[in-house]
Amino acid sequence: MIAIVDYGMGNVLSVRHAFEKLGEKVIVTDDQITLREADIIVLPGVGSFQAAMKEIYDRDLYHILIELADKKPFLGICLGMQLLFSEGTEGEATKGLNLIPGTVRKIDTDFILPHVGWNQLTIAHNQPAFTPFEQAFVYFVHTYQAKTDDQYIVAKSSYGEDITAIVRKGHIFGIQFHPEKSAEIGSDIIQTFLNEVKQ
Amino acid sequence: MIAKRIIPCLDVKDGKVVKGVNFVGLRELGDPVEMAKHYSEQGADEIVFLDISATNEARQTIVDIVERTAKNIHVPFTVGGGVRSIDDVNRLLQAGADKVGINSAAVHKPNLVKEASTRFGNQCIVVAIDAKRFDDGWHVMTHGGSKDAGIDAILWAKQVEALGAGEILLTSVDADGVKTGFDLPLTQAIVDAVRIPVIASGGVGHPDHFTDVFQATDVSAGLAASIFHEDTYSITDVKNTCIKKGVLVRET
Numbered sequence: 001m002i003a004i005v006d007y008g009m010g011n012v013l014s015v016r017h018a019f020e021k022l023g024e025k026v027i028v029t030d031d032q033i034t035l036r037e038a039d040i041i042v043l044p045g046v047g048s049f050q051a052a053m054k055e056i057y058d059r060d061l062y063h064i065l066i067e068l069a070d071k072k073p074f075l076g077i078c079l080g081m082q083l084l085f086s087e088g089t090e091g092e093a094t095k096g097l098n099l100i101p102g103t104v105r106k107i108d109t110d111f112i113l114p115h116v117g118w119n120q121l122t123i124a125h126n127q128p129a130f131t132p133f134e135q136a137f138v139y140f141v142h143t144y145q146a147k148t149d150d151q152y153i154v155a156k157s158s159y160g161e162d163i164t165a166i167v168r169k170g171h172i173f174g175i176q177f178h179p180e181k182s183a184e185i186g187s188d189i190i191q192t193f194l195n196e197v198k199q
Numbered sequence: 200m201i202a203k204r205i206i207p208c209l210d211v212k213d214g215k216v217v218k219g220v221n222f223v224g225l226r227e228l229g230d231p232v233e234m235a236k237h238y239s240e241q242g243a244d245e246i247v248f249l250d251i252s253a254t255n256e257a258r259q260t261i262v263d264i265v266e267r268t269a270k271n272i273h274v275p276f277t278v279g280g281g282v283r284s285i286d287d288v289n290r291l292l293q294a295g296a297d298k299v300g301i302n303s304a305a306v307h308k309p310n311l312v313k314e315a316s317t318r319f320g321n322q323c324i325v326v327a328i329d330a331k332r333f334d335d336g337w338h339v340m341t342h343g344g345s346k347d348a349g350i351d352a353i354l355w356a357k358q359v360e361a362l363g364a365g366e367i368l369l370t371s372v373d374a375d376g377v378k379t380g381f382d383l384p385l386t387q388a389i390v391d392a393v394r395i396p397v398i399a400s401g402g403v404g405h406p407d408h409f410t411d412v413f414q415a416t417d418v419s420a421g422l423a424a425s426i427f428h429e430d431t432y433s434i435t436d437v438k439n440t441c442i443k444k445g446v447l448v449r450e451t
Contacts, residue, residue, distance in 0.1 A: 114395075
């Protein structure tokens, strides 16, 4: 069973449908017992880093998310991906879940923001499972991005500066774009994540 | 690099897709969800629903359409038409829309754009601007392009950006339905005025019209309705034309 963490940051309907389409059983919840029973944790989200961390504290999810990420496959999507990092600089500097070292900051580009639309992926050489997605187009909508060490980067994109698109640290994954809105490619990327963590 | 987006627009009236010429003379075409699905399978980068029954008539049916679309379509979609309050925005986002378009209500109540973008994020608030050429420049039009709001379109574009719009959907009332191509001077003027993505709309009759606007201006996306609905050209035809002329689009 896949648990999508419900913490009030944006509509999770599409993320849910994306996993269900792949034949997965999905539950949307903020209940700690249910989260503990899940095989895979998905942290979605749209909105601001600061507001999201506040929701996580208010719902008493901070410690359990860190504990679950230690044991189970964990996927952050969009804002959920950014929360995996040490710190966000949107608004006031805010501590994140600190599961992957790095900082979330505004995209440094001459191009217009938000970075919205279909952009192409470049896959890191040491990530063979993701090489089929080299040059694939996926759908991004964001103004902030995670800066982290190259060792955690699975895929990048380019928008006046390098954009961190997919990250991985062991069984913890983060996807900056919206795989649930990236047509068939997006579905294939979610399937690749599932294959990697179910091995 | 980021691709130019090709967006089919479905004008919905009382739950059915229709398309007017110069906003009058409507005729029925089909089921919005089926059509949106068809276009997304063909490679549409995004879908726009415009509820044109909304300004004067009931619009509950659009919420059902949004819910069904969210379940069946895996590309982003925007819903606009008759959005007048924070509650309207919230209802459409909760039903599964990725973005909500605000048109006339933004003109009458600019604060709605600010409230909506603060509460739901800039990225999901699209301000639709219908512009028409007059002797002293382009004016913002309301009521389906029929009523002059007496506001300069370029100044208005800057203002909605400042209020928090994440994107502008720009329709040329002069070009709409005429099929001789996008209004290039209007599009360029608005793109130059703001630092948010602009979607050009109105006037497409041929795939070349997309490459014309992408090569002449820095617009982010092009939107069309009737050439797709009438099966004159498919999304694939438009994308192939773009590729042939060196415009970067998402290949499917």
